[in-house]
Amino acid sequence: MPMHKSASKGADNFPSLRKLVKDRLLKDVFEAAEEKSHGWKILVVDPGSMAVISSSVGMYDIMERRITIVESLEKKRAPFPDKGVIYLMEPTEDSISKLIEDYANKKPLYGPNVFLFFLQRLPDPLLEKIKYCRPLVKRVKALSEVNIDFLAKEDRGFTFDMRESFAPLYSRQGANKFEEVIANKLVTVCATLNEYPHIRYSKSSKVCDTLATLFHKKMDAFLAANPSWWYHGGSSKNDARASQRDRAVLLLLDRADDCLTPLMHDFHYQSMVHDLLKVERDRITTQAETQEDATETEAKDFLLDEKDELWVEIRGKHIAQVIELLSARIREIMNSNTGGALGGKKGDGEKKMSLTDMAAALKALPEYREIMSKLSQHMHISHECMDVFSAESLMDLSEIEQTLATGMDDEGRQPKMSEIIDRVELCLRKMKDPKARIRLILIATLSANGLNYDDRNRLLGAADFSRSDGQTVDNLKAMGAKMGGQKKEDKAGGGGGGFFSSLVGADSGDDDEDEDGEIAQSRFKPVLKRILQGLLGVGDQPLSFEDFPSVVPMPEASSGTAASSARGRKKKHHGGVEGSARKGGGKKDWNKAHGGATSGKKPALTFTGARSVVFTVGGMAHSEMRICREMQELENREIIFGSTAFVTAKDFVEDLSTLS
Template sequence: MDASLIEVQRQAILDTVRHAGGREWKVLVVDEGSKRLIDNAVKEDDILNENVTNIEQIEHRRPMNKETDALYILSALPHIVDCVMADLERRRYRKYFLVWTSSIRSIADAIPILDLDPSMRSRINGFSAARELIANMHVMNISFFPRESRLAIFRDPWSFLTLFHPACNNLVRSHLIELAQKIVSVCVSLNEYPLIRYFRPKDASHEASVLCAHLARFVQDELDEYAKHRRDYPVPTPRPRGVLFITDRTMDLAAPLVHEFTYQAMAHDLLPIKEGDRLTYRTVLNQGQETEETRDMEITEGDKIWVNSRHLHMKDLLGKLAEDFKKFRAQNPQFADSDLPASVNTVKDMLAGLSDFQEGKNAYTLHLNMAQETMRLFQERNLADVAAVEQCLATGVDEDFKKPKNIAEQLVRLLDDDAVGPSERLRLILLYLYYRGGLLAGDIKKLLAHSQLPPQDGEAIYNLGLLGARVEKPLKDPKPPRQPLFSQKLPQQPQEEDVSISRFETNVKLMLQEQIKGTLDNTIFPYTRPYLEDESTPHDQVAQSSLRSAKPTWARTRPVAGDPRQRIIVFIAGGATYSEARSCYEISQQTNKDVFLASSHMLTPGLYLRQIRDLSVDKRRLDLPSERPKPQAPAHLFERDPSPKPKPPAPPITGMASMNLSNGPEAIKRKPTNETSSATQVETPPPSSGKLAKKEKEKSKEKKKRGFFK
C-alpha cells in the first residue's frame, strides 16, 4: 500500500483521541490553529465516534464540566499555554490530557527544546495541582497540512517574503527555526531519520544563497535532538534510510513562469480556483434545467476524477473523459442505444438528464466545465505560440534540441499580440532575461515600453536579482553564458506538437533522477555531515548508509516487487509549483522510491509574480504575521465567578405561612423560590458540535410537541 501523508496524519490524530482516557467519555478541546490541522485530516464524526461528547475551542466561552475528562490538542504557543493555565486554575474539567501539535523553542536564544519552552513548561509544572489534574502531556508532531497523499504544505505564503525581502533579515533566523520544526514533523510522521542534502549554488553572490545551508543545519540539529530523547525513533523498518533534500525557490526560477499543460497546473494557472482551508471552484450545475444553480464546488482527495486525472496532459484528459463516458453508456442500458459520439458536449448533455447519483454527477460536471474553460482560454490567449517561445527560453534549446534562432524577434512579435495578456508578457520577459543571463539596462527599458507594462512590473524584473538571477550586464560582458544546473537528455524519437510545448523538466525532477542514479553532484548538493561506510545510524535501527555504499542501491531505478521502498522528501523553501509536485509523483511511479514534496505554500504563476513585485514594497505594508501584535488569551478565561450573595432572612409573615401548627415551631419550612443565586450561574457557551448537544436539541423539540412549556 502506497504511503499517504493524509492517512498517516489521520491515524495519528485518531489514535491520540482513542487512547486518551481509555473508554471514558471526554471533551476534545482545540484552538484555532490546531482545529484547522485536525479538520484538514479528520472528519468530525470520526472523532465523535471515539467516546468524545463534543468538541470545544479553548478561546471560546465554555461551560464548567468538572465531571468529565478533557483531551487538549493544542498549538504550542504562549497565549494558548495561558488559556490552559486558566482552565487548570478553575478546574474546568476532571482530568487533563495535554497534547501539543509540535515542539517549540525559545526563539531568543535558539536553544533546541524537546517539548515546550522552559518558561512555559515551568508555568504548567509550577501549578500546585498540576500533578493531580494532568494525566498525561506529550507532543504529537502534526504541524503541517497534508494537501495530497505525497504533498504537505504549511499554509504560509508569507514565507517567500520573509526569506527574500531585503528588509526582513532580522526575521530570517527565527523563521528558519520555525520551518525546521515543521520539516521535522513531516519526517517524524513518516518515521524517517533521513540523511540530509541541501542546495548550494555555484558562484552565487546573492544574499539568500546561504538559506538552504542554514535551514539544513537547523533541521539536522532538531532531528538529532529528537532522536536523542526518544530511543524508539525511528521505529525499526526494512526500508533503506530516507533522504531529505533542502532546496529553495532559487534552484529553479523558470518553473513558476512556464505554462504547464497538465490538468492540475493548467487549472490553477488559468482558472479562479480559491485556495484556503478548502479548494473550491465556482461552476454552473444542471445547466439549462429548471434546477440550474451556481455553486462553489470543493476539490478534494476524495474526488477520484481529480486524483486520477490531475497529472494528465490536457489532450489526454479530454480523451479520457470521453472514454470514461463511453464506458458509462455501455454500463447503463438507458444510454446504450445512443449513436451520438462521445464528446465533451455529449457528456454534458447526457449528464443534464441524469437525476440519480447526484454527487457523482456534480463531480463529473465540475471537471467537464473546468476542462472546457481551460481549453477556451488556451485558444483565446494564443498560449500555443506563447508556450513555444517559453520552452526555448526555459530549456535553452528549440524543438529540435538546437540553439534557438531569432528568439528575440519571436519574443517581440508576441509582445505585440493583443491576445497575449500582461501576465504572459511579463513571464516572457522574465524568462528571456533568465535565458540571456542578464540584459543591457536600455534593452530592459525598451522591452517594458514595448510590452506596455506598468512600472511595478519593471520592479519585478529587477527584484529577480534577489533570487540569484543576473538582471543587468555591461555591453562587453566578460562572464561566460549561464550554464543550466542539469543537462536535459535528447529524446529518442521525434516529438508531437503537444509534447514539444511541454519539453521543460523541473530541476526537482532532474535532481531526483540524478539522486536515484547515484550521480548527483556532491559539491552542489552536499550532505550536512559526512557519512562513512562503517558509521551506523543512531541506535543501529536503520540500515547503514554512506555516500559509497548507498550508491548501488540508489542506482537501481527499476521497481522490484516486494522490495521496501526508500523514501525521499523534498522541501522547497519559498513555495513549490504544481509541476514540481507532478514530478515527485512521476518519479515515484517510475522507480521503487516514495517521493514526498513539502513547502510553505503552493505557487501559481500569478502569485509568484505578485510576490516578486512585493520584494520592493515597504516592509510595513506587507502585514507579515510575525510583525503583528502577539495574540493574547481571551480576558473572559480569567474572569472569576461572582461571590454568592448572602440570602436575606425570611420575613416573619413568610415564616408564619409555612408553619405547621400541629407539629410545633420545629416544623417551620421555607418554600422553595424560583430565584437562582449568581453562584449557580455559568457562562453561556456558543453552539457546540457533539452527540450530547444533538440529544439535548432533540429532547427540547419533543417537549415542545407535548406542550410542556404552555
C-alpha cells in the first residue's frame, strides 16, 4: 500500500532519526487529517503507537494539530459523536478487532470522519476484516501506513522494545514469528531514513542469516509497492536528495557473538545510572529541591531522554568527569557577578561541590533556579551512583572482571587462571546479592572459554546457587554464546580462538594504550568497537566479508576496502575512561584525567560518506550505544544504532534465564 513521502525538507542534510519520525507523524498523520477535516478530533492509540508517539512527539505538538484528547484503544471510552477521530495503531489482529468493536453497535463512538493510520504494512486479511464493517467503512476518510514501527529513543538510536523475543529467537521455538516482526520493523526504520541499504550480517549467527534474507525480500517488496519513494544513492528522479549520499549499509549483529559486554561494569554515566539505579522506561526517581524551600528536598520523577540537554551532553562521560563538570558549572554560577554575594573565591572551582552547597546556591540565586535545578538533579543522581559504587566495592570487582575478560591485570601481568579463580571464589563468598553472583560467574565462564568441572563446582558452591541459577549459567551454551574474552593463550582463561578472537585480536590493541605506553584503565573493549572500525574502514583492516558477508554482492566503493586506514593518522585520545577503573593509578586518574568542566554545546553534526545502520539482535548494552556515538563523532560518519532492546546486565541475565 502506498505511503506518504517523507516530511523532512532539504535545509537539514543530516536530520536526526527523532526529527524524521516527528516530522513524518505530524505531517503524514495529523496535518493530513486536518486537510480533510478542520474540526477538533480525538486521537485513539494502542500501546505500540503510544510508545512511538511518546518517544518523539510532545503533547503540545499534538494539541497544536487540533487534537482535543488522547485515548487508549484498550480501554472503555466515552462517546464523542460530534467529533472526528484519528486511530493510530499497530496492524495487529487485536487492535483491528477493538477498532471494529467501536462501530459494531448502532451508536458508534465517534462522528462521521474517521482516519486510520497504521505503523507498518496492513496485512491483506486485516484489511478485508475492516472492509466487512460497513458502519466503519462509510466513515473512513483516510487509510494509510506511516511506516514508523520503532522507538526513536535517541537522535540516532532506536529500539523495538522486544525483550520477549529473546527466548524464541535463541531456543528456535517460535523464532519465525519474531524474525518476521523484526524484519517488518527494520523496513520501517529504513523507510523513515530513506535508505535502501546494502545488507551485511554475522555469518556465525543463524538468526542474522535468516533475518538478512527476510529483510532483503521485505525491503524489495516495499520498494516495489512505493514507486514514488526515494532513497539515498538511488535515482534523483523522485527527489534531488537521493544523489547527495551513497546507499547505506545495514549490519546485522547477534548478542551471542559478545555476551561479555552487557555483563561488564561500565563507569560512564548512562551505563552506571541504568546499571546501578532503578530506571523504568527512562524515568528515574531521585531527590530534588522543593519549590518552596531550596534547602528542602523531596522525591521527584525525572525523564532521562533527549529533551534533557544536560543528560545528552554528559551521559557518555565517565562518572568522575560528570561530577567534576557539574560541580564546576554550579561554582561558575556562584562565582559570577550575580552570585558574588555568596562569597565565592578564585580557585573554588577546584573544590568538590557538596549537595548542601548546591541547596544554598539554589536558595541564593533564584534567577538561576531552572539551570541550577537541572545541575542539582544530575548531581543527586551521580552521587547515588557513587554511593552504590562504594557500598558494593565495585572498583575491586571491576578489576577482577577486567582481568578475567582480558587475561591481563592492572599491572600488565598475565596471571594464571587458577589465581583468578581463587579471587573470584573469595569475591563470591563476600557478595550478598545473588544476581551479582550470577553476573560474575557468567563473566568467568565466558572469559575462561567455559569453566572446567572442578572450577565450575568451586564457584557454584561459593555462590550458593540454586538449581535455576546454575541453569542460567548453562544457558550460555543454549544461546550459542561465543567464549574466550580478549586474552592471550595459556593465561587467564586460555585462548578464546575462532570467530570471537578474530574480531578483537589477541589483545586489546595498541589504540588502547595512552601516550606513555601505559596500559589503559579499561583493558576490555566491546567487540562492537572493532567491528565499527572495520565497517567504516578506519581500523587495521576492513570488516571481513568472510565473517560478515553481504546478501548480494556490494560495489567496491561501498565495501569499506577503499576507505583509508586510521593507522596513518595521529591518534585521538578521549578524556573518558573506556569502561572501568583500576586500583592505584586508576583511582588517582578519576580525579585528574577526567577533567574538562567547560560548558558549551557541540557544533552541529556534519557527516561524510554513507550512513551505517547497526542492529543487534538480543539486546544492545549502553556501553555499546556510547561506542557508536563516540565513533560517529571521531570519524564524522553517521551511525544509526538499534536493537531488539537496550539492556542492562540485569536485563541480560533475566533474558538468559528464560532459555531454561
